[in-house]
Amino acid sequence: MLILTCPNCGQTGEETEFHAGGEAHLKRFGPGSTDDDFEGYLFMRENPKGVHFERWRHAYGCGKWFHAARCTTTLEVFGIYSAQVTEPPKELCDRITEKRPGWSWRAFS
Amino acid sequence: MSSATSALNGATWSDGIATVTEAPLQGMITLRGAFSDAKVKKAATSVAGVDMPGQGQANCVETRGICWMSPDELLVLCPYDTVGTNIEKMQAVLGDQHSLCVDVSDARGVFDLSGPRAREVLAKLVPVDLAPDQFTFGMFRRTRMAQVPAAFWLHEDDTFRIICFRSQAQYVFDLLITAAQPGSDVNFF
Structure with missing residues (x-):
């Protein structure tokens, strides 16, 4: 069972109280971008076995968005952080490195 | 003028291991705004007559109270027939502060x-740890109850007060009486 703690309201709930919002930290390429960039933004997603960064919404609770870093195989949640950032906090990346040495995800490692 | 009635007209059921009663019409005002602003706090506390609750908490006395809904949303409870005047009072306190207060009494069961x-x-219906030492008096929880959103708190010892959307009131009532069928004790707590 995937158990998340919402950083906005502090409630801990299991997966069904939340709604997955897809991959985190996507950079938007809109009108005027190249076809390759636009295609990447629209369709290309990470599908890792291991460390993954996602957006979640506390749909049945406070209704707010947040980011979560978790392991796709063990469902271990490494950390939860604010929705209003464009990259995971350094301290969280360090904690993941302790648990999963050599991990990398897109530009982060 | 037609008279307002609650969603299930005060339906009650007590043939099982717990009693389910639809509460009479309850005045509810949604207040959104920055809690850091003194006016927002004052708007809520002056109408409800209770202290501002902390995160994830509710202060409720009889039909008055304040429930902490999210980092920028409070649910202010007051007697049903005072909602109109209370909203005016709150708006007077809020002035031009960026905020919203709206009557949601008739949108809820x-x-x-x-x-x-x-x-x-x-505990059979919600994915929440309801152990007596985990869910205690004063706590307020918004969550999923089977297939619908709901919120609840301990109103008195052994009495949970549950809020749901009015359109789902019959579903929630049926759900509660199903979970309270005679002989369905789990004896876990």
């Missing part, structure tokens, strides 16, 4: 689930 087994009945 309210239930009381009571009895020594109430905790157990509710």
